[in-house]
Amino acid sequence: MARITQRDIAQLCGLDTSTVSRSLQGDERIHEATRARVVDAARRLGYRPNLAARALVGGRAQVLWLVLASVGATADWRTTHAVTSATESTDYDLFVALHGNDEARYERLLARLAQGLVDGAVVLPRRHVSDERLLRELALRDYPLVLVDVWIDGLPVPAVTTDNDGASRLLARRCAEAGARGFVLLYGDNNPVVRERTAGARAELAALGLPWTEIGSVDDAWQETEPWPDGPLAMLASAQETVLAYCRRNAGRLADRRLVAGCFDEWRGEPSPADRVFVAPQDHDAIARQAVRLLARRVECPNEPTERRVMVQIKPIEEVVPRF
Amino acid sequence: MARITQRDIAQLCGLDTSTVSRSLQGDERIHEATRARVVDAARRLGYRPNLAARALVGGRAQVLWLVLASVGATADWRTTHAVTSATESTDYDLFVALHGNDEARYERLLARLAQGLVDGAVVLPRRHVSDERLLRELALRDYPLVLVDVWIDGLPVPAVTTDNDGASRLLARRCAEAGARGFVLLYGDNNPVVRERTAGARAELAALGLPWTEIGSVDDAWQETEPWPDGPLAMLASAQETVLAYCRRNAGRLADRRLVAGCFDEWRGEPSPADRVFVAPQDHDAIARQAVRLLARRVECPNEPTERRVMVQIKPIEEVVPRF
DNA sequence: CTGTTAGCGCCTTCAC
DNA sequence: GTGAAGGCGCTAACAG
Numbered sequence: 001m002a003r004i005t006q007r008d009i010a011q012l013c014g015l016d017t018s019t020v021s022r023s024l025q026g027d028e029r030i031h032e033a034t035r036a037r038v039v040d041a042a043r044r045l046g047y048r049p050n051l052a053a054r055a056l057v058g059g060r061a062q063v064l065w066l067v068l069a070s071v072g073a074t075a076d077w078r079t080t081h082a083v084t085s086a087t088e089s090t091d092y093d094l095f096v097a098l099h100g101n102d103e104a105r106y107e108r109l110l111a112r113l114a115q116g117l118v119d120g121a122v123v124l125p126r127r128h129v130s131d132e133r134l135l136r137e138l139a140l141r142d143y144p145l146v147l148v149d150v151w152i153d154g155l156p157v158p159a160v161t162t163d164n165d166g167a168s169r170l171l172a173r174r175c176a177e178a179g180a181r182g183f184v185l186l187y188g189d190n191n192p193v194v195r196e197r198t199a200g201a202r203a204e205l206a207a208l209g210l211p212w213t214e215i216g217s218v219d220d221a222w223q224e225t226e227p228w229p230d231g232p233l234a235m236l237a238s239a240q241e242t243v244l245a246y247c248r249r250n251a252g253r254l255a256d257r258r259l260v261a262g263c264f265d266e267w268r269g270e271p272s273p274a275d276r277v278f279v280a281p282q283d284h285d286a287i288a289r290q291a292v293r294l295l296a297r298r299v300e301c302p303n304e305p306t307e308r309r310v311m312v313q314i315k316p317i318e319e320v321v322p323r324f
Numbered sequence: 325m326a327r328i329t330q331r332d333i334a335q336l337c338g339l340d341t342s343t344v345s346r347s348l349q350g351d352e353r354i355h356e357a358t359r360a361r362v363v364d365a366a367r368r369l370g371y372r373p374n375l376a377a378r379a380l381v382g383g384r385a386q387v388l389w390l391v392l393a394s395v396g397a398t399a400d401w402r403t404t405h406a407v408t409s410a411t412e413s414t415d416y417d418l419f420v421a422l423h424g425n426d427e428a429r430y431e432r433l434l435a436r437l438a439q440g441l442v443d444g445a446v447v448l449p450r451r452h453v454s455d456e457r458l459l460r461e462l463a464l465r466d467y468p469l470v471l472v473d474v475w476i477d478g479l480p481v482p483a484v485t486t487d488n489d490g491a492s493r494l495l496a497r498r499c500a501e502a503g504a505r506g507f508v509l510l511y512g513d514n515n516p517v518v519r520e521r522t523a524g525a526r527a528e529l530a531a532l533g534l535p536w537t538e539i540g541s542v543d544d545a546w547q548e549t550e551p552w553p554d555g556p557l558a559m560l561a562s563a564q565e566t567v568l569a570y571c572r573r574n575a576g577r578l579a580d581r582r583l584v585a586g587c588f589d590e591w592r593g594e595p596s597p598a599d600r601v602f603v604a605p606q607d608h609d610a611i612a613r614q615a616v617r618l619l620a621r622r623v624e625c626p627n628e629p630t631e632r633r634v635m636v637q638i639k640p641i642e643e644v645v646p647r648f
Numbered sequence: 649c650t651g652t653t654a655g656c657g658c659c660t661t662c663a664c
Numbered sequence: 665g666t667g668a669a670g671g672c673g674c675t676a677a678c679a680g
Contacts, residue, residue, distance in 0.1 A: 003383075003440075005673060016651050021675060029649055046465070050440040052379035053673035057656050061376065061441070065419075071395040071404060080395060084422050088429065093436065095389075096420035098408045105412065112417065116327075116374040116657085117385070117441065141370070329657055340667050345659060355665055377657035381672050440673085 004047045012041050024049070061117050064092045064295060067109060068124035069101045075265070075284075076124070079148065082288030083122055090296050092119065101126060110134040113143060119299045120144030122291050125152055144298035146291045149282075150193055151309065158298070160291040162264075162282045163311035164193055168200030171236060171262040171280045174317050176208055178276050180260045181231030183212035184222050186242050194238055197264075201236055218245045221253065232258040232275070240267050247273045267320045277320040286312045328371045336365050348373070385441050388416045388619060391433060392448035393425045399589065399608075400448070403472065406612030407446055414620050416443065425450060434458040437467060443623045444468030446615050449476055468622035470615045473606075474517055475633065482622070484615040486606045487635035488517055492524030495560060495586040498602045498641050500532055504584045505555030507536035508546050510566050518562055521588075525560055542569045545577065556582040559598070564591050571597045591644045601644040610636045 006020045013020070015038065023030050023038035041047075055061040064087060071077045080096060087094035099106040106126070111134070113121055123135065123145055132155055138145060139157050151159035172183065185201050187194040198214060205212045211229075213222040233254070237243045243261045247254055254273065261267075261274035265282055290310050298306055330344045337344070339362065347354050347362035365371075379385040388411060395401045404420060411418035423430040430450070435458070437445055447459065447469055456476055462469055463481050475483035496507065509525050511518040522538060529536045535553075537546040557578070561567045567585045571578055578597065585591075585598035589606055614634050622630055 003673090007673080017673085018652080018675075019650055021673095022650085025675090031649060034649080046461075048435070048438045048440075050380070050673050051436070052376045052385065052440040053656090054675080055376035055441075055656095056374070056380055056658090056673080057675050059656075071401045071420075077395045077401065081422070081424065084424065093421075093432070096395075096422065097417075098405070098420065100405065100408065108417070111372070112375070114372050116376040117379075117387075137370075327657090331657080341657085342659075342668080343666055345657095346666085349659090353665055358665080374657050377672090378659080379672095380657080380674090381659050383672080 003050070004045045005050070006047070008045055009038060009041045009047055012045070013037050055116060059116075060119055060299070062092050063118050064094045064292070064299075065097050065113070065118050065121040066094060066124070067097045067099065067121050069126055070098055071096070075149075078284050079124060079288060082285045083148075083292060086285070086288040086292040090292060092296065092299075094292075097121075107134060110138065113138060114141060120146070120295045122146050122148055122288075122295060123157075124148055125150050142302060144295055144302070146295045146298070148287055148291045150191060153192055156308075158294055158306050158308055158310065160287050160294060160310040160312065161193065162287070163313055164196040165200035165203075166311075167264070167280045167282075167314040168197040168236075169204040170314070170317055171264075171278060172201045172204040172234075173208070174278045174319075175234035175236065175260045175262050175276075176205075176210060178234075178260050178278070179232050180234035181210065182228035182233045183210060184233065184235045184246070185212055185214045186218065186235060186237035186246055187214075188216055188238075188242075197238065215246070218242060218249055221250060232260050234260040234262060235274070236262045238264050240270075243274075244270070244272075264314075269320070279318045279320050281315040281318060283312050283315050327374070328369045329374070330371070332369055333362060333365045333371055336369070337361050379440060383440075384443055384623070386416050387442050388418045388616070388623075389433075389437070389442050389445040390418060390420045390448070391445050392420070392422065393450055394422055395420070399473075402608050403448060403612060406609045407472075407616060410609075410612040410616040414616060416620065416623075418616075421445075431458060434462065437462060438465060444470070444619045446470050446472055446612075446619060447481075448472055449474050466626060468619055468626070470619045470622070472611055472615045474515060477516055480632075482618055482630050482632055482634065484611050484618060484634040484636065485517065486611070487637055488520040489524035489527075490635075491588070491604045491606075491638040492521040492560075493528035494638070494641055495588075495602060495604045496525045496528040496558075497532070498643075499558035499560065499584045499586050500529075500534060502558075502584050502600050502602070503556050504558035505534065506552035506557045507534060508557065508559045508570070509536055509538045510542065510559060510561035510570055511538075512540055512562075512566075521562065539570070542566060542573055545574060556584050556599070558584040558586060560586045562588050564594075567598075568594070568596075588638075593644070603642045603644055605639045605642060607636050607639050 006017045009020045010017045020038050023035040066083045068076060071080050084094055097109050099109050125147055132152060135155060145157045147157055147159040149161055183205055185198055187198045189195050215222055235243050235246060240263050243263055259274040260276045262278040264280050267277050267279050290312060330341045334341045334344045344362050347359040390407045392400060395404050408418055421433045423433050449471055456479055459479060469481045471481055471483040473485055507529055509522055511522045513519050539546055559567050559570060564587050567587055583598040584600045586602040588604050591601050591603050614636060
């Protein structure tokens with residue numbers, strides 16, 4: 001695999017390598033005939049520019065990474081494809097770096113970021129992170145990073161996420177409009193995202209004057225400090241699974257009440273204990289586009305101050321008809 | 325993001341950059357004290373080697389790619405994770421390059437391969453390939469490539485695949501042992517893999533003296549040139565879906581016969597028209613390991629002749645109990 | 649319009 | 665044991 005370099009072309013054409021370089025870049029100043037000769041020779045020789053050399057001199061590799069644990073879950077590969085597509089329209093190439101939640105692999109990957117072959121990274125943070133030392137270190141160096149879907153409190157890295165507050169309010173309102181008279185909030189408080197969803201629902205329900213209870217774990221039962229008005233009960237959660245698990249655990253109490261359910265992203269059409277089901281579909285494509293846009297800008301204008309958080313609206317809330 | 329280079333360390337320590345370079349590589353000849361000083365300074369300054377420079381001088385980037393269309397399908401992300409893990413134990417890092425069956429993206433990706441930032445690639449060929457010009461071109465240059473799961477006739481690139489012939493024979497035999505007296509082979513002939521599976525089953529059934537028919541498309545009905553012996557009928561295919569589709573289309577003819585089914589990889593426990601179901605699980609982990617091993621060797625010993633095809637045995641055939 | 653020169657960051661002879 | 669020098673392939677500033 002004898003590597004063909006610009007020098008080979010230069011020799012063949014009786015030119016200097018710098019002329020070859022300029023010709024290949026389509027430099028205005030080069031005589032059209034010369035350029036044609038060079039380009040032709042390059043093609044004939046099967047010349048491929050050496051990107052390592054280019055990255056070295058340019059200080060840029062025109063490469064972005066998507067760093068995430070794995071691509072098995074639906075949400076993960078959707079994001080993966082969305083980010084890949086979003087990068088299409090830029091001057092960058094995107095590659096996926098998987099760490100499989102393995103500590104060593106994660107460290108190794110992040111270490112590679114600041115080593116000249118990657119200009120920036122979209123990071124899907126691990127769910128149960130104890131120590132984000134490495135991300136923090138990169139952030140300190142102003143290495144271009146963008147988080148998606150989730151953000152990490154205290155980490156000075158921009159994040160592109162759903163407007164969880166707004167989405168949660170919409171979802172609660174739709175359930176109220178469907179007649180719900182009491183609300184069970186199953187978002188939990190494991191991370192900033194679900195806390196924001198809880199807060200949104202809370203605010204909306206307060207405004208509507210409807211009673212609610214917040215459940216930390218699907219195993220907890222809810223309390224009505226004073227009896228709630230008659231009428232359907234709404235269960236709101238991030239995921240379908242949570243709603244179903246809760247209904248299963250509290251089948252007894254729920255047996256004689258009509259139910260409404262609301263969750264994010266999708267309801268996969270399993271038998272449902274709720275009469276009506278509403279879904280708030282996150283706009284993963286838009287999130288990916290924004291993330292890539294933000295990242296590219298951070299790479300190209302490192303000094304420009306950057307938004308700390310970009311909010312993306314959900315797609316219109318859908319009502320799903322569950323199969324029985 | 326002022327990049328720290330070996331020169332910074334050299335200045336700080338009052339040494340030459342070459343000494344720094346050697347110290348950082350753990351060169352034997354360097355005075356232990358010097359080495360310690362250098363390593364310490366590097367750590368304090370937050371030095372990260374520039375991999376573009378290293379790739380340039382070394383001619384190697386220590387990077388491998390997995391090139392595939394997408395990671396949505398189960399088989400694809402399984403392979404992705406398997407290849408990622410298999411690379412763990414090598415000196416290479418692996419990144420995933422997705423082309424989404426988009427012609428332009430595919431070309432751009434393959435073009436990048438021979439450009440100094442990637443030492444070799446595991447390629448999961450596209451299913452419906454008209455023109456593998458680019459792969460052929462890379463192969464011609466002896467660029468290190470390895471195909472997995474599938475191979476392409478006439479393409480001089482090593483492939484790591486299941487021993488489809490052997491697997492298919494085993495599957496046929498198990499169905500015969502379960503009492504099947506007639507066989508419908510639904511593998512089709514779209515690609516070399518399924519042709520090999522057809523051939524394997526054919527050979528086994530000939531040896532067992534059992535009758536079979538080969539169906540090109542699930543829409544075709546089968547012919548018994550002379551009536552088959554009484555007893556259960558076996559339907560063999562690469563995927564569960566094919567078996568189910570065929571049974572659906574031929575529900576009438578099959579209604580009064582007992583059925584046995586056999587397929588590759590998995591049977592996802594849907595209601596089944598067959599009493600007994602056998603699955604030949606491909607060993608994706610082993611395939612990935614072999615592929616990475618082969619690729620690494622091709623990168624490191626470019627002149628050494630390479631195996632054209634590596635066959636991996638399936639895992640033991642499983643009987644699945646379908647839910648009704 | 650094109651050649652000369654210098655340098656990106658690192659590694660590797662070759663000297664001392 | 666360490667320094668000096670050269671080069672990997674490419675680009676950019678400066679000449680002419």
